Amino acid sequence: MQQRRDASAPLGVFDSGLGGLTVARALRHALPNESIIYLGDTARVPYGTRSAETVIRYARGCARLLVERGVKGLVIACNTVSAVAVELLRAELDLPVLGVVEPGARTAVRALSELVATERPARIGVLGTVGTVASGAYPRAVAQLSTRFECVAQAAPLLVPLVEEGWLDGQVPRLVIDRYLEPLIAAEVSVIVLGCTHYPLLAPLIAERAAALAGRGVPIVDSAAATADAVRDWIAEERILPTDRAQRGDLELLVTDRPESFRAVASRFLGDEVAAVNVVDLKPG
């Protein structure tokens, strides 16, 4: 049985790098009084091209550090980790663990249910890392929510390097995105889930290219807001909202490498509340 959590303790959020900042931003918006410790494992990014065993090992290292910092719950702001390690971390850790796959799948199913009013089947397209696609986590999550919808998942391994390098516009990302979108558009998907927390930084271009290739607008689903909603529901249920509602929660940023370049992106992304970014060492998982 889990212990009663300290309401004033921070939330722990982790990702392989800076992609999880999309989730951190949504959490800051949905839960402004919550304090957050964000950990980006920038010394080992990307996770999405690694084996499930290695991702699990790295995820354990990240989780352990945040647990030692006394967080009241863990938000896995990384689809690859959510896809292969969320059940395992839940079993191993004595605190709530929330991933991004299930909230993202639920948002897609809801969006599709609104779009496809009739009972005919329809397809959900997923862009994800090699690890996320190989895990089959999205088809499983969608199947648990609805039998009407089929999932078509496409691995998009070059998108994380593009985002990490800041190539968010122009001919190269456009061509790379086209190459990954083509099988989804050919499969006539009605909605596309960004199944990696890095991808929302490319969302405008992905939406533009999907519309151009499909000849019609294709709704793009980002799991960040859905995940923040899930975290808010859990906090309300557990009654562990911070007592001081007047105070803005703290934000602590930790990385395992290159704090300066992380800080630059985080500042652009989270606004002026980004102070120092500190480097931590992770024990081997």
Next chain:
Amino acid sequence: MQQRRDASAPLGVFDSGLGGLTVARALRHALPNESIIYLGDTARVPYGTRSAETVIRYARGCARLLVERGVKGLVIACNTVSAVAVELLRAELDLPVLGVVEPGARTAVRALSELVATERPARIGVLGTVGTVASGAYPRAVAQLSTRFECVAQAAPLLVPLVEEGWLDGQVPRLVIDRYLEPLIAAEVSVIVLGCTHYPLLAPLIAERAAALAGRGVPIVDSAAATADAVRDWIAEERILPTDRAQRGDLELLVTDRPESFRAVASRFLGDEVAAVNVVDLKPG
């Protein structure tokens, strides 16, 4: 003082991933009787976008594993590690350590000396990772060989992900390469050094694009052959050639993640001598 090495011991070769196979192939060609243990740190690739401190930590872990296996010398088949850690590993380890930067720089200076017969100054272009370029290792190595030549180095962070994903031809790598070559061509370099062992897999395209952009052929220098020559010279000097000259040396391949995908590339690259690829765990550096 270094101990006398066992001539029959293998050479240890390491890289962040599969790029170092270009060096392993050159070593197999130049020194067919030498046994080689190759280690690719595929669980933490790429190194080139990480800080010098992190690269040093990872390099120590790789070197330690190979030393424990009893290698007679270490070949650092990675420019990023060679650029930031070769002196340090030499100081810390009781065995010879050879990098790829110095042999590559020497080949470039020699090629340029032949091209530019007069005494006028000329420029050497270098494509490398962020880490290699930031280290200034190539300008330093060239300056030690000649004062006639200036180095212009360009970081090309997306080339390693492209190679690791096998995108070696087509419009995307072409555009990415053009973007990285443009500053070098604008600086009127007379030769281009592939300052990362992954890049030779893109060499045909790099040569084609450099010629197209410059309106003339630009020689491309790959440090793999030069490094193999340096290793051969060292082995001859130390008189530690294996005694059994009739026998082809063994080749052992180790990785830290995804052995199957590594094996596929290694087979294509090294031919039918690739047997199993084994996974090893590295202690934290």
